Amino acid sequence: METAIAKAVVLFRNSTEMDDEQVHRALVGAGIDRKLAARLVELVPMAYCRVLLAGTGARFPETFQRYRDDGTTTPARPLASEPVWVAALDFATRESERGLSRDDKLKVAGRSAEFRAANELLHKGSKLENLGFTPSLFMWPEEGPGLDPPVPRKAWWRVWR
Numbered sequence: 001m002e003t004a005i006a007k008a009v010v011l012f013r014n015s016t017e018m019d020d021e022q023v024h025r026a027l028v029g030a031g032i033d034r035k036l037a038a039r040l041v042e043l044v045p046m047a048y049c050r051v052l053l054a055g056t057g058a059r060f061p062e063t064f065q066r067y068r069d070d071g072t073t074t075p076a077r078p079l080a081s082e083p084v085w086v087a088a089l090d091f092a093t094r095e096s097e098r099g100l101s102r103d104d105k106l107k108v109a110g111r112s113a114e115f116r117a118a119n120e121l122l123h124k125g126s127k128l129e130n131l132g133f134t135p136s137l138f139m140w141p142e143e144g145p146g147l148d149p150p151v152p153r154k155a156w157w158r159v160w161r
Contacts, residue, residue, distance in 0.1 A: 001087045004032050008040040009091070013107040020111075021145050038144030039084035045112035046136065047088035051096045052109045057129025058118060064136040076135050 007030055011023055018026065020041050027037035050060055063076040079085040096105065109115045114133055121131060 001083065002091065004036055004040060005044060005084075005088055005091045007032065008037075008044050009095075009108055012045065012111060013104060016107060024145055034144045035142065036084065038140055038142075039082060040088070041144075042138050042140065043079075043082060043085045044088045044092075045108055045110075046114060047085065047092040048105055048109035049112035049115040049118075050089065051092040052102075052105045052115070053118065053128065057127075057131075059132040060114065061133060061135045064138060066138045066140075066142065069141065073137060079136075 004027075008023070008027060011018075011026055015023065015026070024034075024037050024041050027040060028034050032040070053060075062079050064079055064082075065073045065076050067073055092108075114136070117133075118128065118131055122128065
């Protein structure tokens with residue numbers, strides 16, 4: 001798992017022009033299982049965002065939901081039920097504790113919809129300590145996006161102030 005997370009982090013940092021589906025395809029092309037690659041794309045940026053914003057007062061839930069093809073959502077599940085989440089959060093924390101530059105954190109965290117939402121709200125005058133996020137809603141199916149042809153889907157997070 002550590003090796004897969006490290007590959008994803010390097011790809012995020014070195015390929016900022018790639019969208020999530022392109023990153024997913026690149027990870028699968030590098031030999032990472034399709035489902036694991038999907039979890040890496042969904043969860044690693046979130047982990048870096050939370051490490052970056054730790055101590056700011058922003059409140060993040062410890063649950064997520066997944067959008068279903070029929071338009072409904074799954075019941076909320078703990079993030080900790082996803083082994084990739086636990087490993088990604090540990091990886092991001094260790095990198096941060098070793099003195100990772102803010103720029104290197106941002107290259108990964110900035111891919112997170114939570115980070116983008118927080119940044120947008122900050123530009124509108126909100127303060128991080130006043131932000132509370134609802135559970136993340138992942139738009140990809142459990143097995144990840146189709147590989148050919150790519151289907152544009154993005155993860156959206158609802159935010160309340």
